[in-house]
Amino acid sequence: MRIQADKGRCVGAGMCALTAPALFDQSEDDGTVIVLHPDPPPALRDAALRAVHSCPSTALSLSGDLPAPGEPGNPT
Ligand code: SF4
Numbered sequence: 901m902r903i904q905a906d907k908g909r910c911v912g913a914g915m916c917a918l919t920a921p922a923l924f925d926q927s928e929d930d931g932t933v934i935v936l937h938p939d940p941p942p943a944l945r946d947a948a949l950r951a952v953h954s955c956p957s958t959a960l961s962l963s964g965d966l967p968a969p970g971e972p973g974n975p976t
Pocket of ligand 1: 905909910911912913914915916917926931932933954955956957958959960
């Protein structure tokens with residue numbers, strides 16, 4: 901699993917950093933997202949999925965080995 905952030909779409913809402921503070925932070929300059937762990941360890945994959953789904957501007961996306969819909973770790 902890999903996390904990508906599109907800073908051009910990020911509006912600095914901070915939901916990602918609130919949802920998964922181990923994975924995301926925000927720039928002190930403009931509030932845009934900083935991905936702390938683009939390749940999250942297995943223990944943080946659920947948190948990564950929740951954070952991606954919490955982003956109001958769809959600035960975050962995941963790629964790689966994702967859990968299928970209905971599997972643990974996929975809330976869809
Ligand atoms: S939740 Fe989305 S819009 Fe808000 S800081 Fe994170 S990436 Fe940016």
